[in-house]
Amino acid sequence: MFQREKRRPRPSVRERLPLLKHLGDRARLAQVVRDTAFRVADNVTRALSAGLSLADVRALLRGEPLPEGREVVFTNAFFAHWRPRAYAQSASKFSNTFALGFLSVLTLFVQAITGIVLMLFYNPSADAAYASVWRIVAEIPFGQFVRDLHRLSADLLILFAALHLLRVYFAGAFKPPRQFTWVTGVLLLVLVLGSALTGSLLPYDQAAYWGVTWVTDALKAAPPREGIGVAFTRFVRGGDTVGAATLLRFYFAHIALLPALTLALLAAHYYRVARLHGISLPAGEEESPDPEVRAAAQARVDFLPGILTREWLWIAMAVCALTMLAAFGYHAPLGSAADATRAPSPATVSWYWLWLQGMRQDPIVLPLWRAWCDAFGVDALDWYDSAAWQGVLLPSALFLLLLGVPYLDEVWDRWRGHASSRLGHNRKLGVTLGLLGVAVFIWFTYLGTPMASAPVSRAAEIAQAFLPAECVPAPIPLLPADCGVARRLGYDGLPTGAYELEQFADVPPSASRFEVMLAQMYARLRRQTDLPDAKGFFIVADWQTDLKKITLRITWTPRAPDEVGVFERTMFLHRDSVD
Amino acid sequence: MSTRFQILVGLLFTLLTGVPLATIAVNDFGIVPSSEPMGLERRAAARRGREIEMGAETFARWCAGCHGVLGEGIPQVAPALARGDLLDGRRARAIGWTAGTDALIRHTIVAGRPIPSRPDLYAARMPAWGSEFGGALGAEQVNALVAFILNWRVAAPEVNAFPPLPPTVAATRVPALPPTPTPRVQVLPVCQMIPAPYAGAKAPFPSDDKAVLASGKQIYEARCAACHGNTGKGDGPAAAALNPKPANLTDKAFMRMLPVDCHLYVIAEGVKGTGMPPWKSLGNDALWKVLIYTRAFSGTP
Ligand code: HEM
Numbered sequence: 001m002f003q004r005e006k007r008r009p010r011p012s013v014r015e016r017l018p019l020l021k022h023l024g025d026r027a028r029l030a031q032v033v034r035d036t037a038f039r040v041a042d043n044v045t046r047a048l049s050a051g052l053s054l055a056d057v058r059a060l061l062r063g064e065p066l067p068e069g070r071e072v073v074f075t076n077a078f079f080a081h082w083r084p085r086a087y088a089q090s091a092s093k094f095s096n097t098f099a100l101g102f103l104s105v106l107t108l109f110v111q112a113i114t115g116i117v118l119m120l121f122y123n124p125s126a127d128a129a130y131a132s133v134w135r136i137v138a139e140i141p142f143g144q145f146v147r148d149l150h151r152l153s154a155d156l157l158i159l160f161a162a163l164h165l166l167r168v169y170f171a172g173a174f175k176p177p178r179q180f181t182w183v184t185g186v187l188l189l190v191l192v193l194g195s196a197l198t199g200s201l202l203p204y205d206q207a208a209y210w211g212v213t214w215v216t217d218a219l220k221a222a223p224p225r226e227g228i229g230v231a232f233t234r235f236v237r238g239g240d241t242v243g244a245a246t247l248l249r250f251y252f253a254h255i256a257l258l259p260a261l262t263l264a265l266l267a268a269h270y271y272r273v274a275r276l277h278g279i280s281l282p283a284g285e286e287e288s289p290d291p292e293v294r295a296a297a298q299a300r301v302d303f304l305p306g307i308l309t310r311e312w313l314w315i316a317m318a319v320c321a322l323t324m325l326a327a328f329g330y331h332a333p334l335g336s337a338a339d340a341t342r343a344p345s346p347a348t349v350s351w352y353w354l355w356l357q358g359m360r361q362d363p364i365v366l367p368l369w370r371a372w373c374d375a376f377g378v379d380a381l382d383w384y385d386s387a388a389w390q391g392v393l394l395p396s397a398l399f400l401l402l403l404g405v406p407y408l409d410e411v412w413d414r415w416r417g418h419a420s421s422r423l424g425h426n427r428k429l430g431v432t433l434g435l436l437g438v439a440v441f442i443w444f445t446y447l448g449t450p451m452a453s454a455p456v457s458r459a460a461e462i463a464q465a466f467l468p469a470e471c472v473p474a475p476i477p478l479l480p481a482d483c484g485v486a487r488r489l490g491y492d493g494l495p496t497g498a499y500e501l502e503q504f505a506d507v508p509p510s511a512s513r514f515e516v517m518l519a520q521m522y523a524r525l526r527r528q529t530d531l532p533d534a535k536g537f538f539i540v541a542d543w544q545t546d547l548k549k550i551t552l553r554i555t556w557t558p559r560a561p562d563e564v565g566v567f568e569r570t571m572f573l574h575r576d577s578v579d
Numbered sequence: 580m581s582t583r584f585q586i587l588v589g590l591l592f593t594l595l596t597g598v599p600l601a602t603i604a605v606n607d608f609g610i611v612p613s614s615e616p617m618g619l620e621r622r623a624a625a626r627r628g629r630e631i632e633m634g635a636e637t638f639a640r641w642c643a644g645c646h647g648v649l650g651e652g653i654p655q656v657a658p659a660l661a662r663g664d665l666l667d668g669r670r671a672r673a674i675g676w677t678a679g680t681d682a683l684i685r686h687t688i689v690a691g692r693p694i695p696s697r698p699d700l701y702a703a704r705m706p707a708w709g710s711e712f713g714g715a716l717g718a719e720q721v722n723a724l725v726a727f728i729l730n731w732r733v734a735a736p737e738v739n740a741f742p743p744l745p746p747t748v749a750a751t752r753v754p755a756l757p758p759t760p761t762p763r764v765q766v767l768p769v770c771q772m773i774p775a776p777y778a779g780a781k782a783p784f785p786s787d788d789k790a791v792l793a794s795g796k797q798i799y800e801a802r803c804a805a806c807h808g809n810t811g812k813g814d815g816p817a818a819a820a821l822n823p824k825p826a827n828l829t830d831k832a833f834m835r836m837l838p839v840d841c842h843l844y845v846i847a848e849g850v851k852g853t854g855m856p857p858w859k860s861l862g863n864d865a866l867w868k869v870l871i872y873t874r875a876f877s878g879t880p
Contacts, residue, residue: 139619141604141608316592
């Protein structure tokens with residue numbers, strides 16, 4: 001049965017209906033049924049695989065070589081010829097790329113698919129956006145799952161693309177002839193970050209509204225402020241503040257403009273990687289002094305079947321992991337509706353903008369500049385516009401620097417008279433600078449977290465830990481947001497009453513979680529030294545049916561005549577609202 | 580790894596992916612009955628809960644100053660909202676509103692009541708809060724307020740906030756005697772004639788007492804800031820919908836035309852025909868405290 005046939009002439013009507021002829025002969029009939037079933041299956045396989053017959057597939061799985069010419073038929077077919085026919089054995093090893101580019105593409109596809117589903121239900125108007133997201137979460141079957149996947153794989157896409165950049169950098173894979181591939185990669189990363197920013201506004205909750213306000217505020221400082229900064233911010237926002245116009249243009253950018261650009265650039269990127277240059281071989285093998293090692297590194301491995309089945313395995317594993325996470329662990333956050341009159345304090349942004357927030361604290365240049373001014377007794381502090389430099393000029397310069405890495409590297413090699421080499425010990429400076437860059441990035445990220453910034457007041461800091469106005473996103477991807485201890489205890493975990501924290505100085509080990517929380521608050525209050533005679537009160541009141549009002553009041557002896565000496569934070573908690 | 584092994588393990592993972600998908604399907608479609616709400620039902624309840632919480636916050640911020648912290652109303656200022664007839668539909672029927680209580684409350688919040696229904700009972704005017712009318716609240720905040728107000732339904736007391744006007748009252752009401760005019764120069768028109776208890780009143784507190792200023796600030800922020808703005812410039816969130824606009828209390832020239840006794844008079848009695856409500860019910864001390872606090876905006880003695 002498994003015989004490779006020549007193309008058959010078009011069957012006549014009689015041939016197509018062979019059953020009619022053999023109705024009487026049972027053995028013959030069975031034979032005909034089997035033949036027909038096989039032919040249909042074979043045709044379907046050919047259609048789907050763009051040319052491979054069932055027999056070819058079987059041969060591939062058994063590791064038999066395809067007959068001369070069959071491969072060409074296959075690899076010239078439309079879908080299949082996107083992929084190279086064969087890879088270099090050494091380059092296709094997992095440890096060469098860690099599949100980071102592959103995973104970036106995979107998460108990008110997940111974004112496209114889940115994004116299209118979300119688009120069917122999302123409504124990009126300022127009055128209806130938030131409600132439509134809640135509708136996706138609470139009324140559409142699988143809606144929350146799709147939304148979770150979209151947010152989860154967005155975070156992962158940024159993570160994978162950033163790690164991919166590091167991999168390429170440290171492997172020296174950007175060196176000639178792959179310089180321009182690097183440039184398309186950096187642009188892809190910028191587009192992905194742009195998609196993340198525009199997408200983050202769409203739920204139109206407090207985090208969305210104020211996160212975007214914060215990031216676009218940075219643009220205002222672009223010099224000259226009046227001419228360019230303000231005008232450009234207005235262009236991005238469609239007005240002076242974030243609002244309905246911003247939502248509409250971000251929506252357009254998120255679903256049309258940026259995806260189109262990303263697709264075009266990805267095509268260019270992948271074409272250069274897969275068709276033009278191939279994935280670079282491991283540096284050690286490529287530049288080995290041993291000609292045999294060099295030759296072995298060039299050995300080819302066919303795309304079919306090994307690479308394809310391996311990718312199938314990876315896809316199955318990644319999709320399974322994403323699905324498990326979205327179903328059982330990770331939920332995309334959705335806070336209170338955007339309120340332009342109430343900024344959450346402290347401002348919080350997603351983990352991938354923290355470095356920018358850290359930079360805007362200006363931890364390096366400003367102190368140096370100040371020291372210089374003091375040392376020489378010059379009054380030049382006003383000359384330095386921290387917001388412009390740290391918020392716009394330096395990040396732009398860093399972006400240009402990143403784009404130019406392969407070209408600077410080439411110039412450097414030429415100037416020092418080195419031959420271009422990808423081996424680590426031939427590019428000590430490059431590797432050192434790379435490690436330094438990663439360290440500085442992590443440091444800035446830390447400086448951007450609320451942990452690192454001085455709190456408005458000790459009392460506010462304690463309130464933030466127990467009763468934050470909005471959930472605080474974790475500084476590390478995929479960790480859940482922190483919604484405060486009180487919310488975690490939930491409606492039933494907070495018994496009605498007024499509690500003086502002092503009475504909970506030592507709680508027995510048998511204490512309830514509520515008492516432990518009061519004890520923790522008291523410990524925080526006692527540990528701080530800013531507020532003299534600080535006293536804390538925690539009040540849980542039944543406010544309405546199934547609604548409690550929770551108040552933390554901290555009082556202290558005023559340190560200045562105009563100080564009130566009272567801090568209060570209230571929060572409302574409904575029985576059903578947990579999680 | 581052999582090709583066949585990869586295919587098999589891949590299939591295994593694909594099957595495994597079915598487990599979370601099936602779990603979601605069971606929860607979202609409610610296939611297996613359970614006593615606890617699951618899936619969609621549970622998230623819809625959470626959504627309603629979050630909405631009520633947001634409404635409670637917004638109410639405490641913008642509405643409690645007139646309607647009372649627990650929606651119990653403030654005599655002469657604004658009616659109770661936690662009351663049976665409003666929430667069970669009797670009020671809607673009484674005024675001939677057919678679109679349901681939910682819509683009555685929503686539209687009252689969004690558009691206010693430009694023409695007061697009972698100026699004799701509530702001299703304040705319900706401002707328009709919807710952003711489409713220049714107010715401070717977007718659609719989501721209004722939705723949340725409606726959900727919060729409706730949540731009083733279960734335990735709302737019977738309060739007769741809008742007693743019927745006996746027809747005879749209007750006819751027999753005797754106009755108040757014109758108060759003795761005290762001629763003044765360079766004062767606001769309302770200050771031309773100040774009635775008896777107010778004319779010539781003197782502050783019972785010194786104007787630089789920290790405690791007085793602090794409690795004045797508290798009253799001001801709770802009752803007045805919605806219209807006059809936190810800094811007194813007349814730019815509070817409810818101001819946009821008012822005509823005439825709330826006075827700019829930081830304007831020195833204006834405040835000089837408002838002598839202390841007249842100032843007390845306008846706060847206590849309001850300004851007829853404008854959005855400025857009477858605040859008598861706060862008590863004399865509170866009025867003086869907020870007066871002293873607001874005069875400090877412009878530094879007028
Ligand atoms: C959306 C983001 C991106 C996607 C989807 C993507 C995709 C890919 C893929 C599938 C490969 C094949 C090799 C591998 O898996 O490593 C690749 C290689 C490469 N990528 Fe990217 N990439 C992205 C971002 C970047 C970035 C940010 C850079 C660097 C700035 C970059 C530079 C390169 C270079 C130079 C290669 C060739 C590596 C070699 O020959 O070893 N790409 N990319």
